[in-house]
Amino acid sequence: MVHQGGGLFYIVNVYAPCTISGKRKLWQELLDFKSNKEEGDWCLGGDFNAVLKAGERKGSSALNRQSERWEFRQFVEGMEVIDVPVTGKKFTWFSADGKVMSRLDRFLLSEGFIEKGGVSGQWVGDRDISDHYLIWLICSKLDWGPKLFKFNNCWLDHAEFKPFVENLWGNLQIEGKKAYVIKEKLKRIKEELKVWNKEVFGALDLNIEKTVKEINEVEGLIASDDIVAGLVDKDGIQQRFWEQLHYKESLLKQKSRMRWVKDGDANTRYFHASIKGRRRKNQIVSLKKDDA
Incomplete structure (x- = not known):
């Protein structure tokens, strides 16, 4: 150890x-x-x-x-x-x-x-x-240069995404030719989206675990009559849970491009390993000469 x-x-x-x-x-x-x-x-x-x-x-x-x-x-x-x-x-x-x-x-x-x-x-x-x-x-850690910007499809399903982008676009004050202004605005928005994504989706797994724990605690209180059912928004908590699972599945589908995600195998360790395994297979570890 x-x-x-x-x-x-x-x-x-x-x-x-x-x-x-x-x-x-x-x-x-x-x-x-x-x-x-x-x-x-x-x-x-x-x-x-x-x-x-x-x-x-x-x-x-x-x-x-x-x-x-x-x-x-x-x-x-x-x-x-x-x-x-x-x-x-x-x-x-x-x-x-x-x-x-x-x-x-x-x-x-x-x-x-x-x-x-x-x-x-x-x-x-x-x-x-x-x-x-x-x-x-x-x-041999591979240096691929700066990390590329990737648009996650699940952003479109989040209620805050569209207002966030519209507000950014409208408030950015950049002077110059139209092409330059558009380029610079997209560049700034890209950086802001990276921060927003980390804040909203960065702890997705942890948030799912917290929501599951919250559901179990609420159901336990209701079952033991320690709390009035009407005072707890159980449906709201469950709705949040399903939204989080939807975001998670969307991210995994986009990363994997594997058809069997449709069959419900998205949330498995093997699924994650398959994503990373494909990256390893695409690496060139060594080269062999014909005359060697």
């Missing part, structure tokens, strides 16, 4: 047993440990003695390990970690005769660890007398 820069990081060095019973015990212990930690980012690295896909083994039968692969994937999902893209060699372990090879070693990272560490992948290097290859994390 490491405290750094105001963040909490759990670094786990893994050396998994060879037996399936031993692996199950290790996986469950890690899952139980994580369930007791409300916050923090995770880095699991080492020899897991298991693979996620059949293609990560060569020279041995993959049929008798289907159950193990499935259980390993369930563990990865439960830990909410990601097998970041791998470059270099395909396998990390070779048998003594060189006929059997597997990708037993890897880093599994949480989204927060990837973002804060600027991790773009993992590199499988060389080995010496060991039968396992060394693995490095590739950390």
Whole structure:
């Protein structure tokens, strides 16, 4: 466990047993440990003695390990970690005769660890007398320049948006040619909208949690006759709750461009991971020459 820069990081060095019973015990212990930690980012690295896909083994039968692969994937999902893209060699372990090879070693990272560490992948290097290859994390924070202005569609649904923009446009006093005036007004409004968006939508998740708590408290008071139902605007609180959910869903749809949002899967951890996962896949980690 490491405290750094105001963040909490759990670094786990893994050396998994060879037996399936031993692996199950290790996986469950890690899952139980994580369930007791409300916050923090995770880095699991080492020899897991298991693979996620059949293609990560060569020279041995993959049929008798289907159950193990499935259980390993369930563990990865439960830990909410990601097998970041791998470059270099395909396998990390070779048998003594060189006929059997597997990708037993890897880093599994949480989204927060990837973002804060600027991790773009993992590199499988060389080995010496060991039968396992060394693995490095590739950390290279990408500088894309100034953050681009993005118009969020959910702004149009907010009652304050239109009056806010109209008031800004009318009160901005800029002299010059028409084209210059329009350009400068749009520039100023863009900056003001960034501030407005942060104030109104910046704490959306927190506001949703507060509203849910408020609804539960009001319903508890009404049920226990500790308050007169007519004195509490329960409908107003619920209306606010649904508006907040609508804003949240609109933001997620715009970020993801994924069709299955329509089926109600917007508010899941996997949904958020998919958005960030696509960004990682679009990164160029390394280049390969034809003659290399």
